[in-house]
Amino acid sequence: xxARSRLPTLLIVIVVAVAVLVALIASAAGVLTASHLGxxxxxxxxxxxxxxxxxxxxxxxxxESSQTQFCMSCHEMEPYGQSLFxxxxxxxxxxxxQKRLISRDTTCYACHTDYALFGDAKAKFNGLKHVWVHxxxxxxxxxxxxxxxxxxxCLHCHGDARSFLEASGHQGLQAELQSGAxxxxxxxxLAHDLEGVKARNFWLPERRP
Amino acid sequence: xSHEKRIRRAALLVLAGLLVQLFTTLFWSPLTFxxxxxxxxxxxxxxxxxxxxxxxxxxxxxxxx
Numbered sequence: 001x002x003a004r005s006r007l008p009t010l011l012i013v014i015v016v017a018v019a020v021l022v023a024l025i026a027s028a029a030g031v032l033t034a035s036h037l038g039x040x041x042x043x044x045x046x047x048x049x050x051x052x053x054x055x056x057x058x059x060x061x062x063x064e065s066s067q068t069q070f071c072m073s074c075h076e077m078e079p080y081g082q083s084l085f086x087x088x089x090x091x092x093x094x095x096x097x098q099k100r101l102i103s104r105d106t107t108c109y110a111c112h113t114d115y116a117l118f119g120d121a122k123a124k125f126n127g128l129k130h131v132w133v134h135x136x137x138x139x140x141x142x143x144x145x146x147x148x149x150x151x152x153x154c155l156h157c158h159g160d161a162r163s164f165l166e167a168s169g170h171q172g173l174q175a176e177l178q179s180g181a182x183x184x185x186x187x188x189x190l191a192h193d194l195e196g197v198k199a200r201n202f203w204l205p206e207r208r209p
Numbered sequence: 210x211s212h213e214k215r216i217r218r219a220a221l222l223v224l225a226g227l228l229v230q231l232f233t234t235l236f237w238s239p240l241t242f243x244x245x246x247x248x249x250x251x252x253x254x255x256x257x258x259x260x261x262x263x264x265x266x267x268x269x270x271x272x273x274x
Contacts, residue, residue, distance in 0.1 A: 008234055008237070011234055012231065012234055012235065015227055015230055015231045015234065016231065018227060019224060019227040019228060019231060022220050022223050022224045022227060023220075023224055025216075025220045026217050026220035026221055026224060029213050029216040029217045029220060030213045032216075033212065033213060033216065042216065042260070043264075045220075046216070046219055046220055046223055046256065046257065046260040047257050047260055047261065050223045050226070050227060050253045050256065050257060051253070051257060053227065053230070054226070054230065054249075054250055054253045054254075057230050057234060057245065057249070057250075058245075058246070058250065060234070061234075061237075061242055061245055061246070064237050064242075065237075065239070065242050070237070070238075070239070073238055073239060074239060127239070127242075128243055128246075130239070131239045131240060131242075131243050134239070135240070
């Protein structure tokens with residue numbers, strides 16, 4: 001069992017322990033308020049421990065909800081997940097995934113979170129909207145981004161990479177790319193190759209010659 | 210409402226929040242994550258808030274503040 005799967009299990013055990021403590025406090029509140037030690041138990045059981053456990057739960061939840069598997073648990077995302085395996089060297093998602101440029105555990109999150117301040121919070125808030133649309137709204141045939149894809153998300157990793165700096169196509173465009181005046185997607189315009197998914201044109205490691 | 214009753218009510222709110230958190234942690238999915246953040250966390254915060262308000266009230270009554 002890896003560290004990743006151990007953490008939620010540990011959290012569950014701690015939540016159970018604190019819940020039992022709180023249940024005992026609820027049944028013996030009168031006795032506890034009478035003594036100094038009892039008041040300390042109340043402080044720990046009704047304020048400190050629940051807040052710590054809730055904070056840990058939120059942290060684990062944010063981490064778990066950043067996993068590729070979590071994003072793929074909604075069927076609307078299925079073609080986008082499959083697009084990671086398309087055999088197309090110009091499709092950004094496929095190239096990043098297949099060349100292991102981003103972690104496979106957090107593939108969606110790596111590119112679809114904003115690297116600016118509060119980017120994580122914004123991504124989670126947008127995720128809440130997705131859940132709302134999934135259950136109560138009308139799911140668009142092709143989901144759209146909330147804002148034009150910002151260059152700084154690309155430059156966060158590529159900005160000081162030799163391959164980026166020395167590419168002939170990037171020469172003379174550095175200022176425009178850095179300022180965001182020209183979008184990276186102007187030239188790299190295929191993010192997810194959904195046509196390749198439809199055509200089942202996949203790169204599978206086991207099919208290598 | 211007596212202080213004891215308030216504390217008991219706070220404990221029940223915290224307990225309810227923790228149970229919601231427990232259930233949602235057992236079955237992580239986009240929906241349970243929303244329930245965790247929209248129901249579990251506010252219930253705990255409400256309970257802690259009620260407990261803190263009660264302690265504040267008690268301290269004020271005893272002129273300890």
